[in-house]
Amino acid sequence: MQAVASDGPVVRLDGLTRVFGQHTALDQVDLEVPAGQMLAILGASGSGKSTLLRTLNGLVAPTSGTVRVLGTDVSKARSGELRALRRGVGFIFQQFGLVGRISVLENVLSGALGRLRFPRAGVISYPRSARLEALEHLERVGLAERAFQRSDTLSGGQQQRVAIARTLMQRPTLLLADEPVASLDPESAASVMSLLLKICQEEHLTVIASLHQVELARGWADRVVGLRDGQVVLDGRTQDITAERIMAIYRGASPAAPADVPAVRM
Amino acid sequence: MTVSKAPLVRTLPPWTRQRGGMIVLVVAGVAGVVAGWHDIGMGVLPLFTGIGNIVRFVGQTVPPQFPSFAHTVNLALITVCMAILGTALAAVLAIPVGFMAARNTTVHPAARWVARGIIVACRSVPDLVFAIVFVEALGIGVLPGVLAIGLHSVGMLGKLYAEAIEQVPEQPREAVAATGARRLQNLATSVLPQILPSFSSVTLYRLDINLRGSVILGYVGAGGIGFLLNQYMDTLQFRSAVGIVIVIFALIVAMEVASAAIRRSLIGADKPAKSVVTAVTFDRRTVRPPWTRTRIEGHAYTAGALVLIGVSFWATEVNPVQAITSLRQIWDTVRLYYPPDFSTARDSLVSGTLQSLSVALVATAVGFLLAVPIGLLAARNISDRWTYRSTRGFLVVVRAVPELILAIVFVVAVGLGLVAGTFALIVGTVGFLSKLIADGVEEVSPMPREAVRSAGATRMQETATAVIQPSAPALIGNGLYMLDVNFRSATILGLVGGGGIGFLLQQSVQILAYRTTGAIIILTFAVVLVIEIITNWVRKHLILGAQHRRCRPQTVVAAPLPGAATTVSRTLGSAGGRSPAGRLLPAGRDVGGDIS
Numbered sequence: 001m002q003a004v005a006s007d008g009p010v011v012r013l014d015g016l017t018r019v020f021g022q023h024t025a026l027d028q029v030d031l032e033v034p035a036g037q038m039l040a041i042l043g044a045s046g047s048g049k050s051t052l053l054r055t056l057n058g059l060v061a062p063t064s065g066t067v068r069v070l071g072t073d074v075s076k077a078r079s080g081e082l083r084a085l086r087r088g089v090g091f092i093f094q095q096f097g098l099v100g101r102i103s104v105l106e107n108v109l110s111g112a113l114g115r116l117r118f119p120r121a122g123v124i125s126y127p128r129s130a131r132l133e134a135l136e137h138l139e140r141v142g143l144a145e146r147a148f149q150r151s152d153t154l155s156g157g158q159q160q161r162v163a164i165a166r167t168l169m170q171r172p173t174l175l176l177a178d179e180p181v182a183s184l185d186p187e188s189a190a191s192v193m194s195l196l197l198k199i200c201q202e203e204h205l206t207v208i209a210s211l212h213q214v215e216l217a218r219g220w221a222d223r224v225v226g227l228r229d230g231q232v233v234l235d236g237r238t239q240d241i242t243a244e245r246i247m248a249i250y251r252g253a254s255p256a257a258p259a260d261v262p263a264v265r266m
Numbered sequence: 267m268t269v270s271k272a273p274l275v276r277t278l279p280p281w282t283r284q285r286g287g288m289i290v291l292v293v294a295g296v297a298g299v300v301a302g303w304h305d306i307g308m309g310v311l312p313l314f315t316g317i318g319n320i321v322r323f324v325g326q327t328v329p330p331q332f333p334s335f336a337h338t339v340n341l342a343l344i345t346v347c348m349a350i351l352g353t354a355l356a357a358v359l360a361i362p363v364g365f366m367a368a369r370n371t372t373v374h375p376a377a378r379w380v381a382r383g384i385i386v387a388c389r390s391v392p393d394l395v396f397a398i399v400f401v402e403a404l405g406i407g408v409l410p411g412v413l414a415i416g417l418h419s420v421g422m423l424g425k426l427y428a429e430a431i432e433q434v435p436e437q438p439r440e441a442v443a444a445t446g447a448r449r450l451q452n453l454a455t456s457v458l459p460q461i462l463p464s465f466s467s468v469t470l471y472r473l474d475i476n477l478r479g480s481v482i483l484g485y486v487g488a489g490g491i492g493f494l495l496n497q498y499m500d501t502l503q504f505r506s507a508v509g510i511v512i513v514i515f516a517l518i519v520a521m522e523v524a525s526a527a528i529r530r531s532l533i534g535a536d537k538p539a540k541s542v543v544t545a546v547t548f549d550r551r552t553v554r555p556p557w558t559r560t561r562i563e564g565h566a567y568t569a570g571a572l573v574l575i576g577v578s579f580w581a582t583e584v585n586p587v588q589a590i591t592s593l594r595q596i597w598d599t600v601r602l603y604y605p606p607d608f609s610t611a612r613d614s615l616v617s618g619t620l621q622s623l624s625v626a627l628v629a630t631a632v633g634f635l636l637a638v639p640i641g642l643l644a645a646r647n648i649s650d651r652w653t654y655r656s657t658r659g660f661l662v663v664v665r666a667v668p669e670l671i672l673a674i675v676f677v678v679a680v681g682l683g684l685v686a687g688t689f690a691l692i693v694g695t696v697g698f699l700s701k702l703i704a705d706g707v708e709e710v711s712p713m714p715r716e717a718v719r720s721a722g723a724t725r726m727q728e729t730a731t732a733v734i735q736p737s738a739p740a741l742i743g744n745g746l747y748m749l750d751v752n753f754r755s756a757t758i759l760g761l762v763g764g765g766g767i768g769f770l771l772q773q774s775v776q777i778l779a780y781r782t783t784g785a786i787i788i789l790t791f792a793v794v795l796v797i798e799i800i801t802n803w804v805r806k807h808l809i810l811g812a813q814h815r816r817c818r819p820q821t822v823v824a825a826p827l828p829g830a831a832t833t834v835s836r837t838l839g840s841a842g843g844r845s846p847a848g849r850l851l852p853a854g855r856d857v858g859g860d861i862s
Contacts, residue, residue: 059444084446093437096441100460110445110456114446117450147555170445
């Protein structure tokens with residue numbers, strides 16, 4: 001939706017630092033992501049992956065450094081500009097982030113909140129056109145017949161599909177995904193991931209996803225970025241990077257984490 | 267475990283600030299109760315010597331009379347309408363207050379403090395006091411009663427709404443914010459649907475309380491049946507008074523049964539399984555959800571509530587615009603009470619406050635001691651079916667009698683004064699607290715009980731270890747809450763001869779000593795505030811602190827063991843071995859620290 005996306009990188013980080021109390025979550029991160037790239041971020045728990053993704057749409061404010069996404073300076077954006085940016089940036093959460101007590105359809109419709117105007121601002125009801133669009137997106141993720149069911153009655157895999165439909169409702173150009181399949185069993189993880197991939201390719205989205213399944217990332221991403229203790233320790237095209245180098249990201253990341261088990265996420 | 271080989275250093279849990287604070291609290295509490303007991307000349311004896319009075323009194327009341335049954339019922343229904351309108355007003359006012367007071371939805375820390383200030387202020391001033399001021403400003407009628415109930419209830423509703431909002435999970439809010447939604451859109455989408463069931467349940471509960479409270483508002487001229495009751499009592503027409511009491515009693519029981527049924531149905535509808543829509547035939551033009559039973563019920567309840575509110579307006583002829591147009595009058599009236607005059611009746615003010623405090627302390631303590639066993643009997647998971655049912659039924663009946671009427675009965679039995687008020691509050695406390703205790707006990711996890719039973723404990727030991735100990739913080743919390751409630755009630759009961767500061771209040775209102783009344787209001791407010799501060803401190807440092815401490819070892823455990831599983835292994839381990847650390851170890855307590 002943003003005209004700026006065609007020229008220049010979609011994401012540009014310069015010296016991004018984020019400190020939580022005593023803990024430095026992100027330490028001088030520089031990163032440029034061109035349009036259409038599929039980027040996987042790897043790293044042990046606590047390496048700063050989630051914080052990095054959340055600074056990109058302003059859910060977390062940087063302590064220092066600049067964050068430019070789709071032509072908007074996120075750190076300086078006023079709340080209206082920030083909302084305009086978020087409208088164009090899809091975000092898939094590990095825990096899906098669905099509102100449990102409302103219907104699947106209403107959850108998908110919440111993706112349209114950013115562009116709805118008074119009087120039908122989504123506070124009371126949604127226009128028919130938005131409802132029809134939401135049903136189309138639900139059909140695309142294979143859950144149209146569940147539209148009027150309460151979303152907390154769905155399985156984890158189904159909930160994540162609904163979250164994907166909600167993101168589609170935003171008509172995004174950039175998709176951020178924070179461990180999108182980490183809470184799912186292997187089977188639904190595979191099917192949700194392939195659905196997500198298919199949609200990203202069809203929509204020509206720029207994708208930045210944090211993942212912990214190294215093999216999944218290698219089979220899918222154009223580029224891999226490794227984080228350890230908030231610093232970029234690896235950055236390159238997927239085909240140039242060996243499994244050995246990827247595993248090195250996890251070693252010594254934290255004394256508590258066993259060196260060969262990268263998948264622990266509390 | 268290598269505990270048996272290590273030298274045993276301590277056999278009791280380590281000395282913490284919580285334990286020290288708890289002991290100070292208990293000692294201070296016992297001292298206060300003993301002092302209060304002497305202060306009000308409390309004793310069980312007058313109850314027995316008063317039996318004759320009660321019998322004589324009851325003799326004067328049968329058969330009950332209904333001088334004008336239609337008129338009585340009409341007035342009673344107006345009382346109900348007044349409670350409905352007051353609760354509705356409070357709900358409307360409490361929603362913004364609740365959102366501002368909740369940590370996760372407030373706009374600014376300052377706004378949060380203002381909202382919490384409003385909550386405390388509204389809770390601290392009894393509805394009766396509000397009613398006195400509003401009757402003075404607007405004249406005798408239903409509107410002052412509605413405003414009094416509304417303003418006072420904002421306190422409790424705002425507090426409970428805020429607590430419900432704070433429990434809403436963070437992730438959906440973050441997700442909806444990430445779509446670019448505005449703040450209000452986000453609240454409407456991700457917070458409001460999640461809190462609706464608890465909002466409605468809490469509001470209904472408050473309606474129950476307000477119906478009981480609205481009877482007494484009639485005593486000061488705020489409309490409804492209390493006005494008539496007061497007249498009959500003053501003119502010693504006891505048989506007619508009892509007729510009114512019977513009508514009130516029936517109304518309250520009906521309301522309690524209805525609201526309990528609605529609350530159950532709300533909670534039932536909240537279970538996701540019930541709302542599963544299977545095999546919806548999907549039609550591209552269907553953009554509206556189908557009419558499932560849950561959806562129909564939801565709409566029916568909303569419509570029903572609106573109709574009730576409409577009917578209440580019509581029946582009471584309350585003009586909401588009048589509340590706004592008379593703001594000037596209300597303000598002028600409030601100014602009559604200022605500046606407060608503490609000096610004219612200084613000695614009686616001090617002794618009256620102390621007396622009311624004594625009444626509250628003694629009533630809470632005695633009521634608490636009685637309520638624990640009764641509460642256990644009323645818990646489904648402790649008692650057998652018949653004990654459970656009869657105790658629950660007994661509690662419904664006890665709670666249906668307004669404290670005001672209890673007070674009248676005890677005044678007849680033991681004469682005017684503090685002892686009568688204390689007895690009335692004890693009964694009220696038992697009715698209320700037993701239910702809270704029973705509800706709390708029913709929520710206790712069954713797993714530690716199984717574990718303790720399988721370790722060979724007797725039924726008593728099992729109840730003490732796996733039921734009472736885990737619910738102890740909630741027990742103490744509820745007891746402290748009752749103290750707060752009882753002090754306010756003690757003030758009100760002074761009106762019918764329960765003594766204390768309420769008696770002074772009644773006198774100063776009658777002789778139009780506004781500034782002394784102002785002083786009494788401020789004193790009451792201050793005492794409630796102090797109790798509130800103490801109970802909050804205790805809750806935060808002793809109860810929540812203890813719970814927090816209890817959770818900590820579980821987060822250290824590497825494997826994601828559920829709490830109960832940890833408890834099982836500890837309890838079995840300590841019962842099998844002779845670990846003294848396990849001797850005093852209740853299920854679910856801070857095990858990590860003691861074993862090491």
